[in-house]
Amino acid sequence: MVSLVRTMKMNDDVQAIAVSLDAKYIVVALLDCTVKCVMAVQFVHNTHYVFSARKDHLIKYWDVDKFELLLTLEGHHAKVWCLSISNRGDFIVSGSHDRSTRRWDRTEEPFFIEVYVPKELPEEGVVALAEKKTQETLSATDSIIDALDIAKDELKCITEHAG
Numbered sequence: 001m002v003s004l005v006r007t008m009k010m011n012d013d014v015q016a017i018a019v020s021l022d023a024k025y026i027v028v029a030l031l032d033c034t035v036k037c038v039m040a041v042q043f044v045h046n047t048h049y050v051f052s053a054r055k056d057h058l059i060k061y062w063d064v065d066k067f068e069l070l071l072t073l074e075g076h077h078a079k080v081w082c083l084s085i086s087n088r089g090d091f092i093v094s095g096s097h098d099r100s101t102r103r104w105d106r107t108e109e110p111f112f113i114e115v116y117v118p119k120e121l122p123e124e125g126v127v128a129l130a131e132k133k134t135q136e137t138l139s140a141t142d143s144i145i146d147a148l149d150i151a152k153d154e155l156k157c158i159t160e161h162a163g
Contacts, residue, residue, distance in 0.1 A: 016040045020048055025064050040082045044089040051092055053080040059094055059104070075102055 016029040018041040027050050029038030040053040048064045059080055061071040078098035085092045091105045 016052075018042050018050060020064070021046055024048070027064060039080060042083055042085050044085055045087060047089070051083055051085065053083045053094055055079040057096075059083060059092070073104055075104075076100065 010028065010030055012030040014028055014030060016038055018027045019025070020027075020043050025043075025048060027041045027043070029041055029052065037055045038052045039055060041050055043050050043064075049070070050062045050064055052060045052062065054060065057074070057076045057078060057080060059073040059076075060069060061073070062068065063070055076094065076096040076098055077100075078096050080094050080096045083092055083094040089106070091103055093101055093103050095101050
């Protein structure tokens with residue numbers, strides 16, 4: 001027999017859920033985003049590491065203890081709908097809307113986690129380089145360049161009409 005023990009209210013629709021083998025963690029993917037929604041989550045057996053299959057064509061590997069992204073796997077050309085991890089955790093298989101399944105084998109090749117440590121802010125009026133390229137910083141840079149181009153054209157028009 002099975003009985004309901006606890007209900008946890010979520011802020012949005014639940015898309016996928018996984019429980020760690022020791023029941024210490026429950027990973028929930030909510031349908032609270034547009035493009036980058038998580039379609040499936042699964043723990044690596046006997047660990048607190050989890051893989052997530054995503055609509056943005058990516059598979060991500062997480063350390064749940066630290067809530068830290070360890071690795072991003074690229075290779076699918078459409079939404080990744082599902083994944084499964086072997087019992088030994090030495091490979092995963094993913095399925096995608098691109099009508100492919102892919103096998104990803106664990107290697108001994110080391111990988112490095114990118115740690116973001118912000119530096120002190122520069123003094124007011126001092127120009128500094130962006131510390132990390134992200135979609136947000138690239139978009140902001142494009143917006144600034146567009147605004148400077150518009151200002152340059154406006155200044156040229158003002159100078160022509162004033163003279």
